[in-house]
Structure formats: structure tokens, C-alpha cells
Amino acid sequence: GRTAAVSGLVMARGLQDAVGCVAIDARGLETGIALRNKFMWEDHLEVTKFPEIRFVLTGLADVQTEAENIGLTLEGELFLHGVARDVRIPATLTPGDGRTEVEGRTKLRMSDYGIARPAFLFITVKDEVEVRFRVLMGEAE
Numbered sequence: 001g002r003t004a005a006v007s008g009l010v011m012a013r014g015l016q017d018a019v020g021c022v023a024i025d026a027r028g029l030e031t032g033i034a035l036r037n038k039f040m041w042e043d044h045l046e047v048t049k050f051p052e053i054r055f056v057l058t059g060l061a062d063v064q065t066e067a068e069n070i071g072l073t074l075e076g077e078l079f080l081h082g083v084a085r086d087v088r089i090p091a092t093l094t095p096g097d098g099r100t101e102v103e104g105r106t107k108l109r110m111s112d113y114g115i116a117r118p119a120f121l122f123i124t125v126k127d128e129v130e131v132r133f134r135v136l137m138g139e140a141e
Contacts, residue, residue: 001029001040010057010137015072018060022135024053044115045081054079061088069094074104081113098138105132 005028010020026047031037041047055078062073070093078087091104109127110117118125 001031001037003028003030005029006135008135015060015063015070018057020057022055022057026051026053039118044110044118050081052079055087062090074102078108080108081115083113085112100137101134102137103134105130107131 003024005025006022008020008022010018010022012018012020026045027041029037029040029045031040055074055076057074057076059075060072061075062071064071072091072093074087074089074091076087077084087106087108089104089106091102094101094103107128107130110129111127117127
């Protein structure tokens, strides 16, 4: 699924002391197919019990500057489907005029978060899914 229902706050004086939280309204995830959305929300994400997906950033590691981009690892805790797990997510930070783009991807196992794997007839989705994100951040007003 995809979503633009993202909110959060990241505070940092510099890259070495960044902390924050980013939250996603689980019901805001869309697959592009209404019936598939319904199954995802009700049977797998159980959005009435777990309405929010949250990543709490506790720090950055492996910071490397490459031309205009900064490669780094986001360290923190992912809260998904009522389960909290420590995660390390490789990402790229691209500073811009008053905005910063953070882009990354990581693989998660649904079973690690107690999420039932979707199945239809004799086909079951793999346990491992790739999560990709692109977040634009600006300075607080």
C-alpha cells in the first residue's frame, strides 16, 4: 500500500543527535483496489485495534557524505500491529532549499509483527515484504 497520511517531528542540532517520531495512519494505506484495502485494513493490519504505525528515531549511524546526498542508517523502534521491534534502516538524506528528503527501504517479516499473511485460493503472500519510503521534511514554523 501507499500513503501520504504521515506526520511527525524530528529534532536535531546536527546529524549526530537526531531524534524524532514519524507516524502513519494505518487506515490511510491504499493499495488502489477497494476490496484489497478492506482485507488489508480488517484482516491483516487490524486498523481498529492498531490505528497507527509509528517509527521512533533514536539516532543515526554510518553517516557518509556523497556529493549532495548523505547516506546513513536510521536507528529506532518500529511499532506495527501492536508489536515494537528495534530496527536499522539504510536511508539517503538529500538536503534542499528549506526542505530535506529522506528516502530508504528495508525488509520486514509480517510474522515478526504478528500479521497474518494474505492468502487467496492456493496462493499465500511471502512473509517478507519490502517497505519503501520517501519523506519530505521542512523546518518547523
